[in-house]
Amino acid sequence: MTDTNTLRVAIVGSTGYGGVELIRLLQSHPRVEITSVISSSSAGAPISDGFPHLTNIVTRNLDVVNPAEIAEVADLVFAATPSGVSAKLVPELLEVGLKVIDLSGDFRLKDGGIYEQWYKHPAPSAELLEKAVYGLCEVFGEEVRDVDFISNPGCYPTATLLGLIPAISAGWIDASSLIIDAKSGVSGSGRGTSLTSHYAEINENFKAYKVNKHQHIPEVEQVLTQVAGEPITVTFTTHLVPMTRGIMSTMYATLNGPYTEEDFIELYRQYFKDRRFVRIREQGVWPATKEVSGSNYCDIGFAVDARTNRVTIISVIDNVVKGAAGQAIQNLNLMMGWEESLGLTFTPIYP
Numbered sequence: 001m002t003d004t005n006t007l008r009v010a011i012v013g014s015t016g017y018g019g020v021e022l023i024r025l026l027q028s029h030p031r032v033e034i035t036s037v038i039s040s041s042s043a044g045a046p047i048s049d050g051f052p053h054l055t056n057i058v059t060r061n062l063d064v065v066n067p068a069e070i071a072e073v074a075d076l077v078f079a080a081t082p083s084g085v086s087a088k089l090v091p092e093l094l095e096v097g098l099k100v101i102d103l104s105g106d107f108r109l110k111d112g113g114i115y116e117q118w119y120k121h122p123a124p125s126a127e128l129l130e131k132a133v134y135g136l137c138e139v140f141g142e143e144v145r146d147v148d149f150i151s152n153p154g155c156y157p158t159a160t161l162l163g164l165i166p167a168i169s170a171g172w173i174d175a176s177s178l179i180i181d182a183k184s185g186v187s188g189s190g191r192g193t194s195l196t197s198h199y200a201e202i203n204e205n206f207k208a209y210k211v212n213k214h215q216h217i218p219e220v221e222q223v224l225t226q227v228a229g230e231p232i233t234v235t236f237t238t239h240l241v242p243m244t245r246g247i248m249s250t251m252y253a254t255l256n257g258p259y260t261e262e263d264f265i266e267l268y269r270q271y272f273k274d275r276r277f278v279r280i281r282e283q284g285v286w287p288a289t290k291e292v293s294g295s296n297y298c299d300i301g302f303a304v305d306a307r308t309n310r311v312t313i314i315s316v317i318d319n320v321v322k323g324a325a326g327q328a329i330q331n332l333n334l335m336m337g338w339e340e341s342l343g344l345t346f347t348p349i350y351p
C-alpha cells in the first residue's frame with residue numbers, strides 16, 4: 001500500500017474488454033491507484049496507442065507479465081485473462097504474495113474433473129480450486145471479506161443466478177423444471193476477432209450457440225445445487241445478439257404453490273434488501289439491457305402465468321460491468337471491508 005487509504009492494483013489483460021473496463025471504472029475509485037497495466041503482446045507501448053479513448057486519462061506504458069516485478073509495485077492483481085492463461089498465471093501471482101481477483105472461468109468450478117469436461121483443458125490444482133472464493137457479491141459477499149483470492153463469476157451466471165436464487169432458496173419453484181434462455185451482446189466474446197464475432201456474421205442476425213454445451217452450465221448448476229441442498233440440472237441456451245453490451249437471461253420454472261407476481265416482487269425485494277445493485281421492477285414492467293448499460297446494476301422482473309402454473313423471470317446486466325469488471329471491483333470492496341459500491345455508482349447510459 002502507498003498509504004493506508006490507497007491500494008495499488010495491477011491489471012493483467014489490460015488490452016482486453018474486461019481489462020479496459022476495469023481501467024475505466026477504477027478512474028472513479030477513491031481508494032485505488034492503478035500502478036501497472038500489463039499486456040503479453042504489446043508491452044512497452046503507451047496503452048493509449050491501442051486505446052485512444054484513454055488519451056490524457058491513462059498515460060502509462062504497458063508492462064510485461066512478470067509476477068515478481070508486479071509484486072514490487074502492486075498489492076492486488078486483477079487477472080482479466082483468457083481461460084487457460086489464468087490457470088497458469090494465478091498460482092504464480094499468489095506465490096509472490098499478491099492478492100488476486102480472477103475474471104476467467106478457471107477457478108469457478110470446485111471439481112477439476114467437471115472443469116476439464118466443459119473447458120476442454122487441464123484444471124488448476126485441487127488446492128487452488130478449493131482456495132478460490134466464488135464472488136457472487138449479493139449472495140456470498142460475506143465469504144470474500146479478508147480473503148486473498150476471489151474467482152469472479154461468469155457473465156451469464158451472474159444474471160441467471162441473481163434471477164433464480166431467491167425463488168430456489170424459498171422453495172417456490174420446482175428445481176427440476178428450470179429452463180434458461182440467455183442472450184448476450186458481442187463484447188461477451190472478447191476483443192479478439194473471430195468468424196463468429198465478425199460484423200457481417202453478427203449484424204442483423206440472431207443465433208443460438210453452444211447449445212447444451214456452454215461452459216457456464218456447470219457453474220450455474222454448482223451454485224444452485226449449493227443453495228438448494230439437492231442436485232439441480234438446467235436447460236440453458238445461449239444466443240448472440242447484434243448489440244455491443246448486455247445480457248438478458250429469461251428463466252422459466254414451474255411454481256410449487258399459488259404464488260403471484262406481487263409475492264415474487266416482495267420476496268426478491270426482501271432477499272436483496274440493502275443491496276443497491278439489484279433492482280426489482282414493479283408488476284408488469286420488465287427490464288431491458290439498455291436500462292443497465294454501463295452500470296453495475298442487475299435488474300429483475302417477473303410474470304406469473306396461472307394458465308401454465310409457471311413463472312417467467314427476466315434478469316439483465318451489462319456483461320462487461322456487473323458480469324465482469326464491475327463485479328470484480330465490488331468484490332475488491334467487500335474483500336477490503338470497504339462500502340461495496342465504492343467507485344461503482346454509475347448511472348446507466350441511456351439511450
Ligand SMILES: NC(=O)C1=CN([C@@H]2O[C@H](COP(=O)(O)OP(=O)(O)OC[C@H]3O[C@@H](n4cnc5c(N)ncnc54)[C@H](OP(=O)(O)O)[C@@H]3O)[C@@H](O)[C@H]2O)C=CC1
Nearest residue numbers: 013015016017018039040041080081082104188190191324
Ligand atoms: N467480455 C466479457 O463480457 C466477459 C469476460 N470474462 C472473462 O474475462 C477474461 C477476459 O475477457 P475479455 O477481456 O473479454 O477478453 P479479451 O480477449 O478481450 O482480452 C484478453 C486479454 O488477455 C490478454 N492475454 C492473452 N493471452 C495472455 C497471456 N498468455 N498472458 C497474459 N495476458 C494474456 C490479452 O492481451 P495481450 O495479448 O495484449 O496480452 C487481453 O488483454 C476472460 O477469461 C473472459 O472469459 C468474464 C465475464 C464477462
Ligand SMILES: CC(=O)N[C@@H](CCC(=O)OP(=O)(O)O)C(=O)O
Nearest residue numbers: 103104105154155184185188189
Ligand atoms: C458472447 C460470448 O461469446 N460470450 C462468451 C462468454 C465468455 C465468458 O465470459 O467466459 P467466462 O465467463 O467463462 O470467462 C461465451 O459464451 O463463451
